[in-house]
Amino acid sequence: MFLFIFIFITYAVWMDNVSVEFFDPLRALSTEISEPVEDTFVAEKYPVSQPASHLSAKEWASFNKLLMQRFPVPKMISVSASSSKTIKGKKAIGELPANTQSDELNDSEKLTEKGFKTVSQQEYIKRLHELKDEIKRSWHSGDRVTSLKLSIKVARLLMDTCVAQFYPTLFVLATDIMDMLGDMVWERIKEKAEFADDGTKVCTLSDDFEANSICLEAKETCNNWFRKIASIHELLPRIYLELAIFPCWRFLRDDVTDNLMRLVMMIRGISDPLASAYCRFFLIHCAQKLPQRDTGHLVNCISDQKILLRQIISTKGTKFGNFLGDNKLLISLMEPTIEYTMRCIFKDPNKIADMIVRLELGKSPLELYGKVPWISIVLHYLLKVLPTEVVCSNALEILHLVDCSSDYTFDQCLNYKMVGLKLCEGIDQVNTVDAVIDEVIQAATKKKILDEYLKILDAYMDIILHYNMDRSLSSILSEIFERLCNEVVTEDELSTLQSIVVKLITHFDDMKYIFDLNYFVDILDVMHGSSRSIVCMHILTKATRNNHIDDPTTVKLLFDVAQSLHDNVDFSNTRSDDNQQAERLVARFVDKVDHGMELDRHLTFLVECRGAFSSMNDLKEILVHSSNLLATRALREKKNNLNFIKSCITFNEVTIPCIPSYARQLILYLETAEVSLFGGLISHADGILDSAVCCLQNVSLVDGLRKSNEDADGIVSLTRKLCSFMLLVPGNLEQGAMYIPKSILSLLDSQSWVTPKLRIRVLCSLLSLSATFAQNELPYHAIHEEVFGNDLLFHGDAIYSQELGSLSRVILHNMVDTIQQEPSQVTRGKLALEACNCIASFFKVNHEISSVCSKLMETAVSCLGGDDKYLQSTNNFVHKQSPLCVGGE
Template identity: 25%
Template sequence: MSSKCLNSDNFSPESVNDTAKETCLNWFFKIASIRELIPRFYVEAAILKCNKFLSKTGISECLPRLTSMIRGIGDPLVAVYARAYLCRVGMEVAPQLKESLNKNFFDFLLTFKQIHGDTVQNQLVVQCVEIPLYLTLYSPAIDWILQCIAYHAPDCCGEDALLLNSVMSAFRAEFIAARSMDFIGMIKECDESGFPKHLLFRSLGLNLALADPPENDRLQILNEAWKVITKLKNPQDYVNCAEVWVEYTCRHFTKREVNTVLADVIKHMTPDRAFEDAYPQEKFLPFLDMFQKESVRVEVCKCIMESFIKHQQESTKDPVILNALLHICKTMHDSVNALTLEDEKRMLAALINGFIKMVSFGRDFEQQLSFYVEARSMFCNLEPVLVQLIHSVNQLAMETRRVMKGNHSRKTAAFVRACVAFCFITIPSLSNIFTRLNLYLHSGQVALANQCLSQADAFFKAAVSLVPEVPKMISIDGKMRPSDAFLLEFLCNFFSTLLVVPDHPEQGVLFLVRGLLNVIQDYTWEDNSDDKVRIYTNVLHLLSAMTQEAFIYHVDKVDSNDTLYGGDSKFLAEINKLSETVVSQILDHLKTLGKEETLKRQSQLALYFFNTILAHGDLRNNRLNQLSVNLWNLAQKHGFADTKTMVKTLEYIKRRSKQPEMSHFSDLALRLPLQSRT
């Protein structure tokens, strides 16, 4: 028969057949034959529910008998846990029968004097167990018995210290909190020779951490509790009790009371108290310094920073808060060494970055920059923090530009140059080369936006000079990956910026573009990579955009080359020369792909280059027109052409030919045959 049926309210012994009843009765007879009391008790209690097979009143008759059996157990500690188990079983099989629960509790009260008898006391002496420690062993069992009694029971309380502690542990926190002063009165009346009072106050404090006492009683409760706590000499007892009441103080009182409590903690926990008069009023940092073990102190600091980042809603500039949190962050930073795991470094950096983002001095930008300078000196071993500081300083420069609406005064111009200088001297200290490249580019863009042209050139030159140092393989999430794709992405972003960067009057036409092309030419590319050609085609996009009379975008209050040269023929001639050089490099690469195993790559690149010429070239030029036809034929020469793409491309050319001034596209379309794949 299933347990579900046995628990059903409709179950009755009449529904059990005689064979099952006989078997069940046989179990109980066999259990009754067990001579030892404790095994007989636990086995019968374990199958107490099976009495439902025999009669409706079986359980109600057995519970009092089993309760009486426990009186025969001589050891009071063993007996109280037997009572706790019987209460557990009773609540499971017959929760409505409260008589046995009460009987177990009052039987314990009757036998409680055994604890102070010679037999128990002699055993404790032999086993070197002190009475306070021994009494705490009773708490779990008594707690459970009282929880069973308290379930749907009227409010009640005992005055013995041990029982009072169990009552405070068993009853709801709201019940205890509402009667806090009553419990304090009972605690004060308890005999401290057995169960220590500080444990009673700790239990009371745990309840007050979960439920609030009446507002008018809160200060008196704290004063009464702390009178007892502050007299404790044992550091372990003091900390165990104080930690509970520190939370209560933080919840209900101001910084003054919290400061007083922390001062008392420091006083108790500092071995040498000769210099306690030198403590400042703020006790927070000395409190942290009490954690002598570095790993523990760092964990405490991490918890504080996590809480600050989670709960701080607004930015802060409070000098007391900043000083304290800088000290905490410095403690975390200084714990980093050669053995620190990367995950741990990332976690610490994220916490410090979260703090940095929460600091704001409003319109006092100079004070904000000073804070970032101080932070850089304090957190130099965590690269993510340095990266965050660079971004924050760049953001500060752009915020200055926004406030001044792009029209810098002498003072703000000097300030943004200071921001730019901060970034320029900080970036080289980073080890990740792509982080440096992107920060050089980003910081150069910020300098350009703030009309710091020479500083912007310095950033871009630094980026160009760094490209040759890019390794072939880089580590990403612990795995080595080719760097070509990342370099291609960076260079494409760089080209977009170079369009609006004006030439330096002393450096010649397109000096940054020329320098970058030289670096790309000398860079050693992977043999199976076509990224060099893709970069060159993006260079052609840039050079094509530079031939426009007016660029499609500009930086406010910065004159780009379209303004400086105004479509000058010499400038356009220089662009054409560079374009011819780049085209020559692309064609040379296509020739190297003439082997059988690289013909597919050759076809793809030829079509890619054809589309570049189609989008950016002047196809009225006969040489360029012929080059595009040759590339089209090369793309499908060896049967590797992407036919779908080529069909769509040809349709696009025919549509464009119908537009005004695009009639030359009609002639081009006639010269572009489509070969079917065989």
């Protein structure tokens, strides 16, 4: 062991003094590194920070998170035998010798078995987390060699690309461990530079410190770490470990460009394309930690990547690593590394011009080459990060570049799309718009696949519309329709077509102009499913922004659009936001339609809507309101066409029962009855009121005879409104003047959900109605001159007076009985006082009335006590009205 150390030190000294003619980038180290010095442990008390990173740690973590999510990992993973030993090997630190020397770092895990071993994904990931914890524990316990050895084991896992989809996840987990080791080494060396052995602080290193300010002991420790890593036999682990501590080169020299380029060349020695791509990925990440750096390594990395991709593209059936005949999978796995590299290349806006020249893209940002083919996947991510102004000023050249860069590494139509998106970002800066659009249309027309054709056009549609290029638009719509007629349209194609159509709808202000576009309606007819529904909603949204819709052709087209939307939405299921939005849009369309003075035509339109939109219950209410409005307009405009008004009322009588909510039915029945009286149609009003009473009877069928308090209050309020409305309606000579009030009274006894409190409210309304009918002149009448109130029809009629008296007595006795049924004593007392106030307000007190009031006051006293203020106030009021009443005394 000691002999090996002696030989190694002698070799290092020889390297310091001998000029080496042959440069081997796979084994080379800086000639300025001195011999290794044994690292000793110093307690880590003083936290220090890494150099500032140009790319934030948050951005790197976010990118890695997306990387792990991008490729699905199988539950079971086949790994090589050497990787299996690491994953299933020893876990206890105590089982590893603490005095392991540098020669032991060269003990590579040798394959003792042929083939692979299978482990679960969870086991693999769990073991990596355990290794990370073991490395951290070993480091803090002073066993740095064990930490390094375990880190080497982790780095060796990155040599295994057997399960390609798992490799990105493995890379993220393994490089997290590499970064942790690098942080710990950096902090240790910086601590030696800032503190003496006794813990005394010597100096404080700034973020931009220079190597000549570092003490000899810190440099010796740094040299020792690089020498340890240089002794690793396997190339890939050696590169990863040096990259992990690469920022530590700053303790030895100010310019580390040569060291970085050496590692770039060393990565060329990795034969597996996936492993080499991700190793470059990690190199670029580690280089971002340096405060000042040249971008040459980025250019070299992307150049090496392009060379490797060209080899993959040009070779068929050749095995690249573990990828035999599955080159597309290999390229998709390499894609994130290309994306990250391009992001770093154009991260500094001050170096964009220089990078464009160094990438051989052009002489300058304003003079690009358009005929030099690129690898399409590299070109895509170049276009993605290229500044918008560069793309806009060189649009034609870039389109030529895309045209001549066609290979299977990336879909060419997506590169056309990327250029289009960039041009849309700076839409006012686009040069030679006509030439650009002509070039795009030609490129799109060459695409035989409909999806590729539509994607290209979609990306440039905003430009065409922005510059009012009607000729190009007409040509595009014509070819789109022609292709749609000759092909079966897939969901992806429909989605892209939807985007194109929505852009058209959004751009123009007037739907009439949109409908007049050649082939627009034809294209819309070809669409189906959710894409058609979305387009229909956009059309209705645009159309209903105006005050009214009166053009007959537009109304017909919008009606078809609304019907299509209705037919594509399932209203039988639980109503979603989309369903509600669809119904609101259709309802708004119906409400906006205006046929002017052609009232018959508008009523016909409402009939068509009822049939076409039968599943939209809320719309039916709007149809009834619209029908009543039509009838009212006919009356106000002195168009006394009774047949038309009857048609409107008949329409309502058919439509209202189709609405599931009985409360809403009742509101609409009352509204329609009022319109009937306004038109002098008394018999129609009677029929509608009968329907309203039947509607109240059917309330008990809802929700299993149980109503919430809110629903019950609403029904009771509507019932009281019905009582108030009855003052307008002439009494029925055949069924009796009090036929409707009696029906309501009978209804109360049949409804189990009506509580005593609610019953008293209705009874008070009925009592008020009865008392008002007894007046010589009613407080209000129907507007129509042929509709007479009961005061004119039955004034002085003995039978009428007798019927009113009978109804009043029934109501009074019903009040007393209802109050006694209230279980709550306090509520029972208050109900008694409420009833007593109502009776005393509406009737002259005779012996019978006085007797009822006395009973109610006695009930109130027994429930509330004689000191209740409401009781005392009511008692005073009743005494003023009737000296005979002695309740409460």
